[in-house]
Amino acid sequence: MAESVAACWARIGALAGTPRRDGSAPGAIRPLFAADPERFARFSRRAGELLLDLSKTSLTEEVLAALLDLARAAELEGKRAAMAAGKKVNATEDRAVLHMALRAPRRAAFRAGEEDASKEVHATLARMRAFTEGVHGGAIRGATGERFTDVLNIGIGGSDLGPAMVARALWTPACPMRAHYLANVDAHAWEEVRPRLDPRRTLVLVASKTFTTQETMTNAALVREWLRAALGPQAVAEHMAALSTNLHATSAFGIRSDRVFPFRDWVGGRFSLWSSIGLSLALALGWEGFARLLAGARAMDEHFLSAPLADNLPALLALAEVWHVNGLGYPARAVLPYDERLARLPAHLQQLEMESLGKRVTLAGTLVAHATGPVVFGEPGTNAQHSFMQLIHQGTTPVPCDIILVARPDHPHADSHRKLLANGLAQAEALMRGKTAAEAKAEMQKAGLAEAEVARLLPHRVFPGDRPSAAILLPHLDAFTLGQLVALYEHKVFCLGALWNINAFDQWGVELGKQLAGAILPELEAGAPRPGAHDASTEGLMREILAAAQGG
Numbered sequence: 001m002a003e004s005v006a007a008c009w010a011r012i013g014a015l016a017g018t019p020r021r022d023g024s025a026p027g028a029i030r031p032l033f034a035a036d037p038e039r040f041a042r043f044s045r046r047a048g049e050l051l052l053d054l055s056k057t058s059l060t061e062e063v064l065a066a067l068l069d070l071a072r073a074a075e076l077e078g079k080r081a082a083m084a085a086g087k088k089v090n091a092t093e094d095r096a097v098l099h100m101a102l103r104a105p106r107r108a109a110f111r112a113g114e115e116d117a118s119k120e121v122h123a124t125l126a127r128m129r130a131f132t133e134g135v136h137g138g139a140i141r142g143a144t145g146e147r148f149t150d151v152l153n154i155g156i157g158g159s160d161l162g163p164a165m166v167a168r169a170l171w172t173p174a175c176p177m178r179a180h181y182l183a184n185v186d187a188h189a190w191e192e193v194r195p196r197l198d199p200r201r202t203l204v205l206v207a208s209k210t211f212t213t214q215e216t217m218t219n220a221a222l223v224r225e226w227l228r229a230a231l232g233p234q235a236v237a238e239h240m241a242a243l244s245t246n247l248h249a250t251s252a253f254g255i256r257s258d259r260v261f262p263f264r265d266w267v268g269g270r271f272s273l274w275s276s277i278g279l280s281l282a283l284a285l286g287w288e289g290f291a292r293l294l295a296g297a298r299a300m301d302e303h304f305l306s307a308p309l310a311d312n313l314p315a316l317l318a319l320a321e322v323w324h325v326n327g328l329g330y331p332a333r334a335v336l337p338y339d340e341r342l343a344r345l346p347a348h349l350q351q352l353e354m355e356s357l358g359k360r361v362t363l364a365g366t367l368v369a370h371a372t373g374p375v376v377f378g379e380p381g382t383n384a385q386h387s388f389m390q391l392i393h394q395g396t397t398p399v400p401c402d403i404i405l406v407a408r409p410d411h412p413h414a415d416s417h418r419k420l421l422a423n424g425l426a427q428a429e430a431l432m433r434g435k436t437a438a439e440a441k442a443e444m445q446k447a448g449l450a451e452a453e454v455a456r457l458l459p460h461r462v463f464p465g466d467r468p469s470a471a472i473l474l475p476h477l478d479a480f481t482l483g484q485l486v487a488l489y490e491h492k493v494f495c496l497g498a499l500w501n502i503n504a505f506d507q508w509g510v511e512l513g514k515q516l517a518g519a520i521l522p523e524l525e526a527g528a529p530r531p532g533a534h535d536a537s538t539e540g541l542m543r544e545i546l547a548a549a550q551g552g
């Protein structure tokens with residue numbers, strides 16, 4: 001009989017809480033390499049172009065077997081099938097979750113209930129393509145007859161982070177258009193981007209699933225005024241398009257219907273870069289680039305849907321996270337892309353993972369019995385090494401790292417690239433190996449330090465080691481491999497939702513702040529807090545702000 005979920009959790013807890021048979025700690029990694037020269041081969045897997053190496057974690061065959069049993073007991077494969085079948089797996093919003101339909105061929109025939117999701121997707125893709133090619137070919141121009149050279153995407157969260165991350169990764173000067181992203185309601189952001197834009201040659205996309213998000217609608221109104229002031233009121237129709245599910249609101253805003261590129265509510269914001277929300281990418285990179293991105297994601301979907309769990313990259317990445325978070329109690333994870341072009345990947349993953357997995361109740365509404373999503377943060381290597389890596393090497397809390405390496409660069413500076421890769425590999429090695437007291441001592445003695453100095457410095461020069469990292473190796477960074485990489489993380493998030501029995505697809509936690517901001521705004525407009533409406537801190541800060549604003 002299959003083990004129950006509770007029994008699997010208990011087994012994982014026992015493995016994490018008891019020394020191994022050889023006496024080493026459950027989180028130790030060094031002894032695993034010492035005992036098994038084949039460890040790299042045993043704990044690495046490939047999918048498409050990607051290699052995932054989990055050997056520098058403390059996973060053992062026994063731990064992995066327990067984690068795989070948990071995946072089976074939690075019915076991960078059944079839940080995956082339910083998502084692919086268009087079942088309403090986002091139960092709290094009563095929605096299907098079908099971002100996979102966005103990158104699947106028409107024949108894949110994804111369905112959301114009665115709706116032929118694939119048909120809908122391909123109808124929109126055809127319109128996006130015609131629009132993109134019309135802009136690039138010059139058939140679609142600005143109000144003054146000039147060709148569009150720049151696209152400004154106004155959106156926030158999932159309507160910004162994914163496209164901005166991909167544009168940062170793949171744009172080169174040879175691309176057909178420049179892309180700019182405006183997210184923050186702080187108008188300093190608009191003031192920063194504005195001087196780079198010529199209204200006559202700028203196409204503006206208002207990207208918002210709901211078309212009600214305060215930040216986006218405020219920025220959209222600012223930019224609409226900018227267009228009107230420069231080109232006259234008629235120009236808005238020529239220069240603005242909308243990417244949204246809310247067709248009433250796009251028309252009320254004044255965007256003509258043939259410039260609205262829809263998507264459906266079964267596309268979650270943080271999973272939406274493959275939908276019309278990615279139009280800025282098609283415009284900036286060219287249709288072929290966008291299509292390759294979708295194809296890369298589709299390749300990862302096919303792997304995720306078909307590979308056995310023990311070889312399934314998203315499932316394995318999720319299981320390693322369960323081991324780290326729930327078994328060993330590590331509360332955070334760092335994402336370190338050793339490629340400057342992936343500078344915005346940590347920001348994208350922060351939303352993808354933390355908005356999805358930052359949940360404290362199960363799908364049934366009961367409190368979860370274990371920790372859920374870890375804190376995710378990151379920076380490109382090597383910059384991270386000169387910033388927060390100190391804590392990860394020698395701090396009190398181990399922080400597992402995802403080290404993303406790209407074998408072949410797109411520049412001719414081979415020496416720089418070798419140094420970059422040497423650093424990425426070295427960080428992972430240093431985290432795992434550490435430096436023992438004996439090694440640190442020998443090093444200082446060799447450098448000629450006096451014995452008293454050696455003794456004084458020794459505790460500071462020891463690295464505990466046994467700090468885990470997962471390496472993800474891409475042969476090359478292009479639209480196809482980036483599509484695979486992003487989809488890998490999307491499916492990892494799905495797996496964790498299934499394993500933790502939480503809804504990874506809602507985000508009620510962002511609502512309270514929005515409501516309270518809605519209440520504070522009129523008080524700031526009126527110049528005084530409503531007496532008794534707030535705690536003393538909020539009221540005190542409001543009074544200070546209002547007084548300072550008057551002083552300015």
Ligand code: F6P
Pocket residue numbers: 156157158159207208209210211212213216269270355507510
């Ligand atoms: O931050 C909450 C959120 O709803 C995200 O999930 C979403 O990506 C973002 O706001 C933007 O929402 P919209 O696309 O509706 O403007």
